[in-house]
Amino acid sequence: MENTSKAMIKARNVNVYYDDNHAIKNVDLDISSGTVTALIGPSGCGKSTFLRCINRMNDSIPSCRITGSITLDGQDIYDKTIDVVQLRARVGMVFQKPNPFPKSIYDNVAYGPRIHGFARNSAELDEIVFTSLQKSGLWDEVKDRLDTSGTALSGGQQQRLCIARTIAVNPEVILMDEPCSALDPIATAIIEELIEELRSRFAIVIVTHSMQQAARVSQKTAFFYLGEILEFGDTSEIFTNPKVEKTKDYITGRYG
Amino acid sequence: MLISSAAYFIGRRKALQSVQGDVRQLHSLPGHYGWFSAMTSLLPGMIIILAWIIFGPVIIDNMTLASLAGLEGGEKIQSLSDFDRAIYLNDIHNLAVGDATSRPVTESLTFAAQYYQRAQQDIFWIFSLSAVAISALAATLGIRKISPTMRSRNILERLILSGLALCSLLAVLTTVGIVSSLIFETLRFLDHVSLADFLLGLKWSPQTALRADQVGSSGAFGVIPLFAGTLLITFIALVFAVPVGLLSAIYMTEFASRGARAVFKPLLELLAGIPTVVYGFFAALVVAPFIRTSGDFLGLEIASESALAAGLVMGVMIIPLMSSLSDDVISAVPQSLRDASYGLGATKTETILNVIIPSALPGIVSAFLLAASRAIGETMIVVMAAGMAANLTANPLEAVTTVTVQIVALLTGDQEFNSAKTLSAFALGLALFTITLILNFIALKVVRKYQEQYD
Numbered sequence: 039m040e041n042t043s044k045a046m047i048k049a050r051n052v053n054v055y056y057d058d059n060h061a062i063k064n065v066d067l068d069i070s071s072g073t074v075t076a077l078i079g080p081s082g083c084g085k086s087t088f089l090r091c092i093n094r095m096n097d098s099i100p101s102c103r104i105t106g107s108i109t110l111d112g113q114d115i116y117d118k119t120i121d122v123v124q125l126r127a128r129v130g131m132v133f134q135k136p137n138p139f140p141k142s143i144y145d146n147v148a149y150g151p152r153i154h155g156f157a158r159n160s161a162e163l164d165e166i167v168f169t170s171l172q173k174s175g176l177w178d179e180v181k182d183r184l185d186t187s188g189t190a191l192s193g194g195q196q197q198r199l200c201i202a203r204t205i206a207v208n209p210e211v212i213l214m215d216e217p218c219s220a221l222d223p224i225a226t227a228i229i230e231e232l233i234e235e236l237r238s239r240f241a242i243v244i245v246t247h248s249m250q251q252a253a254r255v256s257q258k259t260a261f262f263y264l265g266e267i268l269e270f271g272d273t274s275e276i277f278t279n280p281k282v283e284k285t286k287d288y289i290t291g292r293y294g
Numbered sequence: 295m296l297i298s299s300a301a302y303f304i305g306r307r308k309a310l311q312s313v314q315g316d317v318r319q320l321h322s323l324p325g326h327y328g329w330f331s332a333m334t335s336l337l338p339g340m341i342i343i344l345a346w347i348i349f350g351p352v353i354i355d356n357m358t359l360a361s362l363a364g365l366e367g368g369e370k371i372q373s374l375s376d377f378d379r380a381i382y383l384n385d386i387h388n389l390a391v392g393d394a395t396s397r398p399v400t401e402s403l404t405f406a407a408q409y410y411q412r413a414q415q416d417i418f419w420i421f422s423l424s425a426v427a428i429s430a431l432a433a434t435l436g437i438r439k440i441s442p443t444m445r446s447r448n449i450l451e452r453l454i455l456s457g458l459a460l461c462s463l464l465a466v467l468t469t470v471g472i473v474s475s476l477i478f479e480t481l482r483f484l485d486h487v488s489l490a491d492f493l494l495g496l497k498w499s500p501q502t503a504l505r506a507d508q509v510g511s512s513g514a515f516g517v518i519p520l521f522a523g524t525l526l527i528t529f530i531a532l533v534f535a536v537p538v539g540l541l542s543a544i545y546m547t548e549f550a551s552r553g554a555r556a557v558f559k560p561l562l563e564l565l566a567g568i569p570t571v572v573y574g575f576f577a578a579l580v581v582a583p584f585i586r587t588s589g590d591f592l593g594l595e596i597a598s599e600s601a602l603a604a605g606l607v608m609g610v611m612i613i614p615l616m617s618s619l620s621d622d623v624i625s626a627v628p629q630s631l632r633d634a635s636y637g638l639g640a641t642k643t644e645t646i647l648n649v650i651i652p653s654a655l656p657g658i659v660s661a662f663l664l665a666a667s668r669a670i671g672e673t674m675i676v677v678m679a680a681g682m683a684a685n686l687t688a689n690p691l692e693a694v695t696t697v698t699v700q701i702v703a704l705l706t707g708d709q710e711f712n713s714a715k716t717l718s719a720f721a722l723g724l725a726l727f728t729i730t731l732i733l734n735f736i737a738l739k740v741v742r743k744y745q746e747q748y749d
Contacts, residue, residue, distance in 0.1 A: 123641050124639065125639075126637060126639035130638065131637035133630060133633060133637070137633070138634075139634065139649055139652075139653070140652070140653050149648065153640050
């Protein structure tokens with residue numbers, strides 16, 4: 039399960055349009071392995087849209103048009119030869135609202151490995167489910183009830199189940215779209231710890247509305263404003279010494 | 295009506311006057327007082343009218359019969375049996391409106407008819423006038439009661455509540471009435487034929503002899519061939535409609551572009567609007583001959599009225615039902631589940647098979663059950679396409695018959711009302727009703743379970 043390959047995503051001059059609405063303007067961003075990159079900014083500034091570009095979740099929106107290039111390990115992910123299914127196996131995603139399948143906990147985690155044919159037999163599948171749940175810190179809580187429905191868990195447990203489900207596919211990058219916005223502070227703290235642990239094995243991109251969360255979990259921060267990245271740099275740098283006035287206003291809570 | 299509307303305005307004015315136009319001193323809005331007065335006058339009037347509709351004819355009939363008692367031959371009428379008296383009355387009614395009568399017109403009959411006509415008019419006026427009078431009286435009483443402190447709003451609310459309750463009671467009572475009439479007639483039927491013979495008999499030929507010496511005087515009332523036919527046709531219809539309906543629903547929700555959906559969906563739902571008679575002759579004139587010729591071609595002998603033809607056309611009929619119900623439940627699967635599956639790198643097919651269909655399964659099952667109960671209850675297509683012969687067969691190429699078709703056959707034409715033949719229709723109806731009731735009940739249960747899952 040150890041992930042040794044250094045995922046490196048390079049976004050260059052990315053523009054996204056929804057019909058006539060220019061949602062993302064000339065965004066350049068580098069995402070490196072072993073790092074948590076936080077995307078912050080006021081609502082509607084294009085953070086989530088950009089996040090969804092990275093694993094092409096916007097493909098299913100008919101009015102959405104993308105220009106520019108996003109490369110994963112030097113390969114353009116919008117190239118015609120790229121299979122979007124394989125891309126999504128390499129770039130997993132955790133959503134804002136916990137969305138476990140209405141299946142058993144075991145089947146939730148086993149879903150990805152099954153459709154990708156990772157396990158040759160049930161023992162291997164058991165192993166994948168075990169390690170994924172353990173890494174997401176859920177194993178001790180659910181080991182006795184793997185066959186109960188995933189929807190019966192608490193909100194925080196559901197979100198960790200979703201993370202386990204994503205890990206089980208063994209991606210290189212995990213995209214998290216406000217993973218804690220539907221959770222209470224205790225569940226949030228657990229997830230944040232989890233993100234910190236996962237950092238060593240995956241490149242993580244997290245969209246968040248909480249400044250404190252961005253400061254706590256990320257090493258790099260990008261500040262989005264009206265579809266542009268106004269500032270990108272080390273988190274410590276941005277939060278202590280922002281170079282752009284708007285960034286400063288936003289993180290000190292003057293607006294947003 | 296006029297009095298009520300007048301009462302509305304008078305009541306409203308009086309309420310306003312009593313507080314010198316200051317609405318705030320009134321307990322309720324002026325309109326409420328108006329409605330209160332209108333209702334106090336309307337309700338007693340309506341009760342009178344209702345009483346007239348229900349009891350009027352009985353009163354008139356009794357008066358007419360009583361008037362005949364004084365005449366020559368009147369004694370005879372008093373001594374008639376209930377049944378004959380009903381026929382005699384019927385003749386009076388017919389003569390009064392100028393229709394043909396079943397017996398020669400005698401002097402006493404003419405007299406009775408004239409008396410009946412007069413009585414009808416008299417009673418009508420009496421009731422109308424009393425209705426108007428009572429309305430007016432009630433209106434005056436109601437208006438007199440109006441004062442600023444009267445809680446007309448609360449009274450009105452209670453009236454509306456009881457009106458609503460009355461409407462729902464009506465629906466319940468209708469059901470109870472239908473079921474109990476079915477049950478009573480079935481019990482009468484069971485006097486003629488034993489329950490075991492009915493439920494387990496293998497032969498259906500409901501011909502009872504009119505005279506005891508007639509050939510074939512013993513009818514057979516075995517219900518099994520009928521239910522076998524029903525199940526066979528329903529099965530064929532479902533085998534055809536369920537996959538087509540379900541797959542088209544999946545196409546509509548998951549693949550079709552907005553434009554295609556806008557065209558296909560109304561077209562599919564148009565199928566639901568075609569009267570079943572039209573389906574019936576489509577089955578009899580197009581599908582059945584087609585099946586027969588293709589059967590000939592393959593060297594199979596197929597009756598021109600076959601279960602297969604009826605089943606197929608019935609399948610076409612329930613496709614829209616199946617499809618639009620499945621469409622609803624599939625659309626109800628949250629988008630977040632689709633996203634989750636796609637986010638893990640699942641293809642569209644994998645997502646549909648592994649996530650969407652399992653999530654929507656309870657809904658699909660209930661759609662299936664509703665489609666089945668619709669198919670079981672369908673009559674017209676089967677009458678026209680599958681024939682009337684009660685064969686006990688599993689061969690879809692032969693003519694079969696269904697429960698509903700037999701009910702139609704039993705009750706059309708002139709029938710004695712208390713023969714086993716006619717009564718058996720009620721027993722069949724009850725059996726059918728029980729089956730569809732159970733199916734609907736299961737379907738509702740399943741749907742309820744499904745709803746709990748996402749709320």
